[in-house]
Amino acid sequence: MYYEVIRACFCHCLFKEQTLNKFAKVVSDSKPSEMKMKFFSVLIVVAFLVAWPCHGSEYQVFPLQMKTGSNEQYTTQVSCTSWRLGVEANNLIKWKTVPARCQEYIADYLLGDQYRSDSKTVCREAYFYAKRLNITAKDVFVFDIDDTTLSNLQYFANHGFGVEAHNATAFKIWVSYGEAFALPETLVLYNKLVGLGIKVVFITERPLDLKDVTISNLKAVGFNTWEKLIARDPATYSGKLSNAFKTSERKKLVEEGYRIVGNIGDQWSDIVGEKKGFRTFKLPNPLYYD
Amino acid sequence: MYYEVIRACFCHCLFKEQTLNKFAKVVSDSKPSEMKMKFFSVLIVVAFLVAWPCHGSEYQVFPLQMKTGSNEQYTTQVSCTSWRLGVEANNLIKWKTVPARCQEYIADYLLGDQYRSDSKTVCREAYFYAKRLNITAKDVFVFDIDDTTLSNLQYFANHGFGVEAHNATAFKIWVSYGEAFALPETLVLYNKLVGLGIKVVFITERPLDLKDVTISNLKAVGFNTWEKLIARDPATYSGKLSNAFKTSERKKLVEEGYRIVGNIGDQWSDIVGEKKGFRTFKLPNPLYYD
Structure with missing residues (x-):
């Protein structure tokens, strides 16, 4: 007032x-x-x-005063916050690395309360949505794995919090350790959905040869039950984009008679395209774009 | 490090x-x-x-410690920031009003640097995208009007920054004054796109009887030229949702031979659905959901 x-x-x-x-x-x-x-x-x-x-x-309020020019006019904190918002709202796409000036901002974000609160807000909304559904035996909720279910924060902390160029070999080695911890808010959501009688289907970009270690890792941190865990078969999806793989696998699910009531991931490629689910949820991830 | x-x-x-x-x-x-x-x-x-x-x-980094329960565990600043992010990333939908506890946070956001920086980041990305296109005479960029082109901040400052329930009559009176100011970042983008030879099409939820005052308002604040300005015809779109109206009008444009190379709005309903445009841009708006 x-x-x-x-x-x-x-x-x-x-x-x-x-x-x-x-x-x-x-x-x-x-x-x-x-x-x-x-x-x-x-x-x-x-x-x-x-x-x-x-x-x-x-x-009347003050008209916002015009500022022109394309050079940076805001403090790093403000402009890095804008960069992150641009990523989360799918305005900034196909970026390769976190801007170098935002490294510390991103580290602080991920290790502080805001990331936890942002994740919790999304997961709570997903739960509030799910508990209003009339669940049937063929209803599934699709979960992505990397940085949706299992956190790769430990890896990225050692690789400049997204500022370094992606190193596929190093990342695969990290995944092969099977030591990722659970994202706590997603684990809460997962347990609540399972409690509601909704089946969980994991669809992950992780290749088939990492499926066993992924299963061990999931179980070790509390994700104990699922209807299917679909990893990427390199023979079928060689050279295909993440979204093409995920859309194709979701279509198969629907052809098998499943109804995708919800779909949660940290990348827009997880939650756009055909058969994306009745409702989708975007978890925060300012570390990479896929 | x-x-x-x-x-x-x-x-x-x-x-x-x-x-x-x-x-x-x-x-x-x-x-x-x-x-x-x-x-x-x-x-x-x-x-x-x-x-x-x-x-x-x-x-290794610390596993994020588990917090359970659905009660609020974060400060207002952190949780209101999460609420706003949830809105911008289309996780929180069909909400009626801004949470009362976030009124001051939203006011500070809109009147401070962060809103300007967030808008600028989106508009710059839209321009960088557009300038790489090979523009033809039939290429159009679709702009929404309310809180994309013209700001209703003056109205909302007098109505609790979104905390009050929507009052259609009062809002229509405000629009009829024709005194809204331009959103500066959008005006910069608009001028740059016009400079690139891209035609602008406005599609607005404003009804036909407010078209003249809208044109005067747009011209008064610097939006001087456009290919079409499409207002909502209540006879055709009575009871239809915003997205149905906008999708239908975009389809007509494409049938007329236009190519929608870009589409910018402050609501997700502006930028989803058929013929949404080759690329879409979501400007921030934490004041209302449409």
Whole structure:
């Protein structure tokens, strides 16, 4: 409410920052003898403008002042937050690495409360949605694995939090350890969905030769039951984009009689395309684009 | 880099917060005479653990500690930021009003640098995309109007920044004034696209009887030229959802031979559905869901 009162009145009276600055300059440029008098004149003008009845100002706030040019005008914190929002809202696509200037911002985000809170908000919404459904035996909820179910944060902490170019070999070695921990908010959601009687189907870009270690890893951290776990068969999907693979596997599910009531992933490629599910959920991931 | 060193070593040695807390308890529960000795024992254990060679710890960071329950566990700032992200990434849908606890957060967001920076990031990406196109005479870029081109911030500042229930009558009166200001980042993008030779088509939910005032308002703030301005005909689209109207109008454009190379709006309903455009851009808007 205080915004209405202060901004509406000041705006209507065209009493902008520039005017204030001009007054300040008049005062500071003056000799001491003149200063006192000018200061009081300024005070009177200010009092007059503030007291001016702001007719018709009900709908007024400051127009946002124009800034032009393409160079960076915001602090790193602000512009890195914008970069991350652009990624999450699918405005920024096909990027290769996190901007170098945002490395520390991304590290702080992932290791702090905001990432947890963002994930929790998504998972809670997914649960609230699911519990209103009338579940049948053929209803499935599709889960991605990497950075949806299992966290690769340990890996990325050692690879510049996304600033380094992707290293497929190193990443495969990391996955082969089977030591990823669970994303806690997703684990809560998973348990709640299983409790509601919804079957879980994992669809992962991980190749078939990493399926066993993936199963061990999932079980070790609390993901104990599922209807199917579909890994990528390199023979079938060689050279295909992630989205093509996932769409194709979802179509097979539907052809088998399943109904995809929900679909959750950390990449837009997980949750767009045909048979994407009745409702989709995008978990945060500012580390890579797939 | 400092994350690797500190977290990797501590994690491998299983030197978790709980362990520290246990040590702290041992010390604080002791009599003064015992305390000194126990304190030194603890120090020795800590020194030993820190100095322990952390073999294989290269990929280790702290597992994110599990938090359960559905009650709010984060500060308002953090949880309102999550709410806004949930809206922008299309995870939170069909909401009626901004959560009351987030009113001040949303006001600060919209009146501060972050909203401007977020909008600029989207508009720059749209321009970078457009300037790589080979433009033809039939290429159009679709723009929404409310809170994409013209800002209704002045209205919402007087209606609780989205916390109040939508009032269609009051909003229509505000629009009829024709006093909305331009969203500066969109205006920059608009001028750049026009400069590239791309035609602009406005598609707006505003009804036909507000078309004239909308045209005056657009021209007054610098949107001077367009190929078409399509307002909602209540006779044709009575009771239809926003997305059905917009999809239908886009299909007509394509049937007329236009190629929708881009599409920008502040609502997901602007940019999903058939003929949505080769690429879509979502501007921030945490004030309402349509």
